[in-house]
Amino acid sequence: MKKLALLLLILNLIGSTIPLLAQxxxxxxAEFRYGENPEFDDSQNSVSIYDRLVIDYDYNQFKLGFTVEQYWSQFDERNYIAPNQVRLQYKSDNWDVKLGNFYxxxxxxxMMRAFQVPGAVLDDLGDKTRSYFHxxxxxxxxxxxxxxWSVKALAGQPLQYVFTPLQDYEIRRPDSVAVVGGxxxxxxxxxxxNIMYLTNDAGEKYYSMTNLxxxxLQNLSYYTELTFDHANGIIGDNESYAWYFNLNYNIGALSLSGEYKDYKNIILGQAEAFNxxxxxxxxxxxRTLNRSTHIPLPTYEEGWQLEAVYFFPNASTLTFNHAAAINQLGADNPVFTEYFLEYGTYIGETLDTKFYIDYSNSEFNGELDRYGIGFDIDYALDKSTINIEWEYQTFERxxxxxxxxxxxxxxxxxxKFSASVLTEYSDDANIIEESQDFKFWVGTNVKWKPSxxxxFLLFAGTRRGGPACTSGVCYExxxxxxxxxxxxxxx
Amino acid sequence: MLFRLLKDYKMKKIFTTIIVVCAFATVQAQTIKNYTLQNIENQRVNLHDIKGDKLTVIDFWTTWCRPCKKAIPQLNKIYKQYKGKGVQVIGLNSDGPRTVAKVPTVSKGLQIQYPILIDMNSEIMNAHNFSTFPTLVIVDETFKIKYIHEGFVPGDEEEIISAIEKQLTK
Structure with a gap:
């Protein structure tokens, strides 16, 4: 750690000396916690600190950077300090060369997606530790x-994100891939x-991905993408492919988008998918709708999403969304359907309101006739805003x-400053204790941004867990x- | 409890790191490099080719972010007000694969007047450690960052206009 501090100091001195050349x-x-994760049976009244430091040093077209992640608690086996990422990049108008860790x-x-969800720190149920979601x-x-035109080549190993830095490198990165494309x-x-060569303990595979x-027309655009396994192809009993298709159309103030998916046996990666x-x-x-989202099963999933948005001249918007997904699990074909309608409008110059109604069925989760209703109202005062949200959801399981x-x-x-109190109620038997009829969560969030x-973000109280989706990725x-x-x- | 943690688990290492970094790291003005991205007309555009003569306002946004959509009508006004004064506005969309299909329709529906570029890999966001939507950045003619504003609530447009005016008078 002293070496790290010294390195930072040297980099800083160089940067200060030649500020026009380098940055x-x-x-x-840094996140400090006092409390407990109820899922961890032994974490009552525990103190923990999570820290993630990212440093990048720019010099003309070059960039050198590293990331150090650490977690400390009173449980030795959960603690770690990991120099997680090292990266070197050369970028000019025509060339982009990256070595080390990149997205x-x-x-x-x-075919492949390497990403991070900015600011998301995950609790890991297996290792009972915390790590950055990337x-x-x-x-x-x-x-x-x-x-x-452009051409690219990449080779290396994708991270299986469910494994924390406590796990060995071979477990976290069991796959090796090489891709050439343009x-x-x-x-x-x-x-x-793009063509990909994938190798892991299960063997070798080749995949191709084409998109167009x-x-x-002026107001009609399209996108289509097909990825398939060379050995199994797109027809036959062992078919292995992902086909995605999208159309967008605008007519005046009405915007329409339609998407179709057809995924068959297309999980790339030995432990978890890196696509x-x-x-x-x-x-x-x-929040209640986000938590009830459908998570795709690329082993077999077919479905579509349609969305229509009408923008009124007075800045009001009406949004209608319909999504459907059909899975195949052995002899079962569980279906997910959702219909969502939202109306947002301004009342006078001070009230910004949104109302929604949602109806869905998730046979995979056994949740039927799922109704949701709610509103979100912002009341603008002089340089400040009061926000009220209410959501209600009911379904049969x-x-x-x-x-x-x-x-x-x-x-x-x-x-610069915001504060909110969030309360939640549920009588879901999957969440509450046997002795309880319902469960109640109350949490306070305060954000202060002096510059x-x-x-600074402060949370105090009880927070309800569950699936959450942000930046297009869902996690627990x-x-x-x-x-x-x-x-x-x-x- | 915290004292025990500090003593037993060498927590002082963490604090040493944080203190050294925060106390000694002097920020030089960062520069946004040139990137080639698709616009909503499906054409490749070099970010630096569409800059303003004096300033460029870059708005990092997504279709699923509510404050982003609140900011857009105000950015339309800023674009109209300053486009003749050497100030360009660019919307840098960071929707991922799940929602990127909606970018052209939302952009047209909201009647965004300024150019929209799509960075589905969030490469520029990640390169500068921006982690909030929306994040608004003002850069000078060499793409050196002069101002950063995270989040948007009604009234923030006044602060943004004030920052533009301040940079224009320098």
Missing amino acids: LSGQNI EILGRGT RDFVGGLVKYQQEN DYQLKSHKVEY SGKI EPPALVKQHTY FGTQVNNTLVSLGYSKGS FKDT ILDFEGVELRYTRRL
Whole structure:
């Protein structure tokens, strides 16, 4: 650690000496916790600290950076300090060369997607520790581009993100891949092709991915992508492919989008998938709906999503969304369907309101006739805003009716300060104790941003866990009771 | 409990790191490099080719972010107000594969007047450790970052206009 501090100091001195040539940048997230994760049977009244430091050093076209992640608690076996990422990049107008850890997506992710969810720190149920939610790629990438075309080659090992830094390198990165590809642009149409060689303990495989996108008419655009396994192809008993298709159309103030998916046996990776075919289910910002999302099963999934948005002249919007997904699990074909309607409007100059109604069925989760209703109202005062949210959800699971309610009251003063109280109620038998009829969560969130460099986030109370989706990726949040303080410092 | 943690688990190492970094790291103005991205007309565009003569306002947004959509009408007004004064506005969309299909329709529906570029890999966001949507950045003619604003609530547009005016008068 002393060496790290010394390195930072030297980098800083160099940066200060020749500020026009070089720049140091980075971010540190430090999170202090006192409380417990109810899922961890032994974590009552525990103290823990999570820290993630990112430092990058720029010099002309070069960039050198590293990330150090650490977690400390009173449980030795959960603690770690991990120099998680090292990266070197050369970037010019035509060349982009990366070595070490990097993020990259091919097409819409049916073949490969390496990503991070900014600011998301996950509790791991297996290792009972905490780690940053990212799935990077370690290796090398070379990209060369001209005005109408580009070529690239990459090789390395993707991270299986469910494994924390406590696990060995071989467990976290069991797959090795090599990809060569390129794209060509002709007017408003673009075609891209990539071929991948994948090797792991299960053997060797080759995959191809092609996508085509463009505009058919002034207001009509399309995108289609196909990834398939060379050995099994797109027809036959062992078919292995992902096909995605999207159309967008605008007519005046009406916007329409339609998407179709057909995924068969297309999980790339030995333990977890390092590809991420598009879900085609609306990513809701309403918490009860976001938690009830459908998570795609690329072993066999077919479905579509349709969305229509009408923008009124007075800045009101009406949104309708319909999503459907059909899975195959042995002899079962569980179906997911959702219909969502939202109306947002301004009342006078001070009230910004949104109302929604949602109806869905998730046979996979055994949740039928799932109704959701709610509103989100912002009342603008002079340089401050009061926010009220209310959500109610009810559905039937195996003959039992489940009710979820959420109420939030918030106050914000510009973007510098905000505070809110969030309460949730549920009588879901899957969550409450046997001795309880219902469960109640109350949490307070305070955000203070004294400058663009510093952000403090304080949570105190009880937080309800469950699936959450952000940036198009879904993950599991665990329940938490206690106090959590996060300090983010931009360097 | 915290004292015990500090003593037993060498927590001072963490604090040493944090203190050293925060106290000694002097920030030089960062520069946003040139990237080639697709626009919503499905054409390849170099970020630096569409800059403003004096300033460029870059808005990092997504279709699923509610404050982002609240900010867009205000950015339309800023774009109209300053486009003749050497200020460009660019919307840098960071929707991932799950929601990127909606970018053209939402952009057209919201009648966004300024150019929209799509960075589905969030490469520029990640390169500068931006972690909030929306994040608004003002850069000078050499793409050196002069101002950063995270989040959006009504009234923030005044602060953004004030920052533009301040940079224009420098």
